[in-house]
Amino acid sequence: MIAPAGLAAIPAQLMQSLEALHRLEPNRFLAMVRKAGTPAEWYDAVLALRYAANSRELRDTGDDRVHQLCEDILRQVRHIDDIFRMTLVPASARQRRDWDLSVARDPLAKYAFRDGGTLEISLLDSSLAGSTLHVQRVWDHVCNFGGSWTGFYITLDPTQAADWQARRTRLHNLEHAIETR
Incomplete structure (x- = not known):
């Protein structure tokens, strides 16, 4: 850190x-x-x-x-x-299925998952409420430099949620440095 x-x-x-x-x-x-x-x-x-x-x-x-x-x-x-950014990896096959179902409801998130089920999200463009993560920007398989805008919700396990919180705190500190430059 x-x-x-x-x-x-x-x-x-x-x-x-x-x-x-x-x-x-x-x-x-x-x-x-x-x-x-x-x-x-x-x-x-x-x-x-x-x-x-x-x-x-x-x-x-x-x-x-x-x-x-x-x-x-x-x-x-x-x-x-x-x-x-943060790469999320499903903790179980069940979580992977749940994430797939969540993403299936959003046509803009069709290609959100990479091979093996990982999901690369923008920490700046996501928010966590309890264990529910609202994802608004992902990086997918296609060649783009700005990510893809979306809007889906997935459930994180406690370890994933704690990791998101820690990474978001680190990003918050960098945001402060950017704003005061």
Whole structure:
């Protein structure tokens, strides 16, 4: 678990890499990340940056320094994703069936589950009431950088609920760092 002080450094470290990249290869992402007014807007800008850092948009240059900065950014965003996202694994075959039934009611969540029944959710876009998790954004099998918006409910066991709470607390600390940057 990262201490709150360590979480506060994450947005600053990303900005340092992004500013260095912008000096070498001017791009739209520096303004997008700076302009973000909320943690949700900031994360969406970071997701767009991640996609571009792994594509021709930012890598279409022969400058090795640009490529290295893109790699640094991708590494930092993987760490950020770990804070903003959570992969849920069904604790039992029965829970998997219950989750499948819950998702079946929402046509937008058709492809929410990955192979093996895992579900990757956005912690920013989910809420927990007791043991019932309301999922509003998932990352699925298809190639998209912003996830898929949905709206279904699943029941978590006590261990999963406690893990969600702990991860949400960590995200809350990062949100504070983003808002005060």
